[in-house]
Amino acid sequence: MLRVDREPVDTAGADAARRATVASLRDRLARLGGLAGPVAPRPAHAPPRDGAGRAPERPVPRQPGFEPEQTARGTAWVRRIEVDLLPLLEAAGVAGAADAGELAALVLPPHAAAGGGVAAPAGAPIAVLDIESLGLRGSGVTAFLVGVGLQRGATVEVHQLLLADPGDEPALLTALLDRLDGSALLVTYNGRTFDVPTLRARCIVNRLDDRGLDAALHCDLLGPVRRLFRDRLGACTLRQAEVGLLAMERVDDVPGFEAPARYRHWLRGGGSDVLAGVVRHNELDVVATAVLGARLVAHVQGRMVEPVHPADCYRLALHLERQGPCERSEHLLRLAAGSRAAPWDRRAAHRLAARLRRRQGAGCTEALAIWRSLWRGDPTDLRGARALAIALERSGQLDEALAVSLSALRHCAALPSWRHAALRGAPAGGWHSDWDRRVERLTRRTARAAQLALRTA
Numbered sequence: 001m002l003r004v005d006r007e008p009v010d011t012a013g014a015d016a017a018r019r020a021t022v023a024s025l026r027d028r029l030a031r032l033g034g035l036a037g038p039v040a041p042r043p044a045h046a047p048p049r050d051g052a053g054r055a056p057e058r059p060v061p062r063q064p065g066f067e068p069e070q071t072a073r074g075t076a077w078v079r080r081i082e083v084d085l086l087p088l089l090e091a092a093g094v095a096g097a098a099d100a101g102e103l104a105a106l107v108l109p110p111h112a113a114a115g116g117g118v119a120a121p122a123g124a125p126i127a128v129l130d131i132e133s134l135g136l137r138g139s140g141v142t143a144f145l146v147g148v149g150l151q152r153g154a155t156v157e158v159h160q161l162l163l164a165d166p167g168d169e170p171a172l173l174t175a176l177l178d179r180l181d182g183s184a185l186l187v188t189y190n191g192r193t194f195d196v197p198t199l200r201a202r203c204i205v206n207r208l209d210d211r212g213l214d215a216a217l218h219c220d221l222l223g224p225v226r227r228l229f230r231d232r233l234g235a236c237t238l239r240q241a242e243v244g245l246l247a248m249e250r251v252d253d254v255p256g257f258e259a260p261a262r263y264r265h266w267l268r269g270g271g272s273d274v275l276a277g278v279v280r281h282n283e284l285d286v287v288a289t290a291v292l293g294a295r296l297v298a299h300v301q302g303r304m305v306e307p308v309h310p311a312d313c314y315r316l317a318l319h320l321e322r323q324g325p326c327e328r329s330e331h332l333l334r335l336a337a338g339s340r341a342a343p344w345d346r347r348a349a350h351r352l353a354a355r356l357r358r359r360q361g362a363g364c365t366e367a368l369a370i371w372r373s374l375w376r377g378d379p380t381d382l383r384g385a386r387a388l389a390i391a392l393e394r395s396g397q398l399d400e401a402l403a404v405s406l407s408a409l410r411h412c413a414a415l416p417s418w419r420h421a422a423l424r425g426a427p428a429g430g431w432h433s434d435w436d437r438r439v440e441r442l443t444r445r446t447a448r449a450a451q452l453a454l455r456t457a
Contacts, residue, residue, distance in 0.1 A: 063272050063279070066162050071178070073208075074171035079160040079279065086154050088291045092246040093306060097154045097290075098297035100126055100184040104217055106224045106296055125150040127183035128293075130285040131195045132259045132278055141198050144263050145278060146172065148179045149286040151187075156290050158283055166267075170206045173199070180212025185219055189238045189289045192220040221289065224296050227319050231311035231344070242288050245295050245305050254281045302328075310341030314348045330355065337370075349374055350384065357391065367391060375404060380411055382431055389438060398449055402442040409435040 066077040085097060103126065128149035135141045144163040149156040159179060161172045176199070180186065188195050196213055203210040225236050225245075233240045242248040254262070254277030266275045299305055300319065304312055317332035333355070336348035353370040356363040371388035374381060385408040392401035412432045427434045 071171050071174040073174040076171040076175035077162045077164045082157050083287050092295045094294045094298045098294040102297045103219045103293050107219050124184035125152050126185045127180050128187045128286050128290045132282050134260045145282050146176050147282040147286040151290050158286050173208050177212040185217050187219045190222045228315050232309040311344045314344040398446045405439045
């Protein structure tokens with residue numbers, strides 16, 4: 001056996017060198033911003049002490065109306081006001097406030113809406129949320145002003161939480177979650193993609209349980225506004241919705257994009273007037289969101305926004321069809337089809353005819369008449385021509401179906417190929433190949449039908 005004699009190792013010297021290396025690395029990491037790892041929970045409030053060991057009094061924020069509130073994670077600064085929504089609802093043409101179930105039906109899928117949707121304790125408020133933040137994307141987005149409206153009936157109690165010091169963020173978030181916890185419904189405008197993810201990310205950073213953000217059903221009003229009013233409003237911002245749907249006009253309002261700069265200036269010692277406009281803007285956002293929810297519910301229930309836009313009947317019919325076919329959606333489609341307001345009249349007529357065709361009998365006859373009218377009004381409408389050709393072929397009117405198909409094929413041949421894909425409702429494979437196959441099939445069928453007629457004659 002071969003034996004190797006090892007020289008004795010100086011373990012004490014190696015350990016000392018290792019400790020020196022670790023200490024050097026820790027010092028470098030500390031200079032770069034601190035060490036990663038678990039952070040001890042921050043005490044409720046532990047201000048630095050003076051030379052005599054006394055804790056100095058906490059300075060109040062320079063913003064009037066904000067009062068301290070003790071939370072489990074420190075002191076939050078809160079402004080509370082109560083707003084009567086009745087004058088705003090009346091100006092928007094709404095009889096009263098919406099309840100949680102009606103608001104939830106705006107965003108719930110059909111099967112959930114049919115099942116009731118909202119199960120909340122009696123008397124639980126509707127929470128309306130809006131934030132003002134530093135930035136719009138990235139890890140540095142922080143909410144420095146959070147508005148929470150606790151709505152009960154036509155009254156909303158607005159609580160605004162101000163980040164008076166960046167180190168007080170855990171207290172602000174705790175105060176927010178305490179207010180959201182137990183609410184019947186969370187209502188926002190574009191909150192699903194911005195407000196709620198921002199707050200959830202800050203809860204994670206501060207090691208807080210985001211219980212209030214996940215427990216309540218979330219009703220983001222941006223989706224219903226886009227479905228119902230995108231033709232009327234164009235850009236579906238909250239500001240556009242206020243003007244176009246609620247008849248609300250803000251006077252001397254501070255634009256939202258100015259809020260971050262104003263807040264930074266306020267932190268550096270700016271006067272209270274610097275932030276007063278931002279606080280007022282946030283308050284109006286919360287109130288407008290609450291009124292907008294009631295306006296949408298009233299519109300869906302039949303009290304439409306006046307004056308009625310040509311697209312409103314068509315868009316509302318599509319919204320109602322999400323819950324299943326009903327007489328009211330068909331009535332709205334008939335109104336839109338007869339309005340002669342392009343392009344919604346033709347779209348509504350297509351939708352109505354497709355619905356009638358499924359009924360068979362008299363419904364098929366009426367659908368065929370609608371598609372004939374559409375094709376005669378515009379022979380270049382390939383979508384209408386295709387629906388008419390299919391209906392004629394199924395009803396055995398092969399000669400007319402072939403005539404429609406030949407006309408559509410000539411129209412396709414006159415168009416450049418790059419236009420085919422852009423035409424509305426193009427079938428798989430493109431319009432030209434679809435009409436080629438249809439003409440070929442109808443030609444064979446009409447020839448066989450003619451031969452059969454000669455034999456029987």
